[in-house]
Amino acid sequence: MSIARHFAVTGALTVLAVGAATAVGTTASAAPNVTPQGVCGSAYKTVNSAAIGSLGTVYLTYNSSNGKNCVATIRANPGTAKYVSTYVYIPATGDGAGDSGNYTSYAGPAYVYGKGYCVSWGGSIDNSYVSVENSNCASLKENRVTGVR
Numbered sequence: 559m560s561i562a563r564h565f566a567v568t569g570a571l572t573v574l575a576v577g578a579a580t581a582v583g584t585t586a587s588a589a590p591n592v593t594p595q596g597v598c599g600s601a602y603k604t605v606n607s608a609a610i611g612s613l614g615t616v617y618l619t620y621n622s623s624n625g626k627n628c629v630a631t632i633r634a635n636p637g638t639a640k641y642v643s644t645y646v647y648i649p650a651t652g653d654g655a656g657d658s659g660n661y662t663s664y665a666g667p668a669y670v671y672g673k674g675y676c677v678s679w680g681g682s683i684d685n686s687y688v689s690v691e692n693s694n695c696a697s698l699k700e701n702r703v704t705g706v707r
Contacts, residue, residue, distance in 0.1 A: 625673030630666030
């Protein structure tokens with residue numbers, strides 16, 4: 559009896575240990591591999607980006623087949639949930655989209671149709687933010703603002 563019990567306990571502990579290692583390993587290795595294309599979709603190409611200090615980066619992407627822009631704010635060091643936001647706005651049409659909340663690695667995606675228009679976009683992590691106005695249009699020079707709230 560004691561030998562059977564020993565193997566049963568050892569087997570159960572092994573299953574628990576392997577399961578825990580697999581769960582922890584998957585979570586830890588997946589977070590740093592977040593890309594703008596992983597958030598927005600593989601058809602979206604990065605056309606601009608803006609750092610939020612050392613906390614992360616906001617990415618502006620564009621899909622030439624459907625004319626849509628997508629933004630994502632990706633943390634440099636994923637971990638404990640923090641307030642993260644992202645937005646995109648087309649001043650000429652008044653259309654915009656955004657996402658915000660307490661996230662462990664990124665905010666987004668946020669999509670808006672923007673073919674042929676200037677784009678305003680940005681995001682924040684904790685109390686730091688970046689805002690880019692009139693971006694990605696030939697005739698206007700973009701205006702970047704970075705700050706702490």
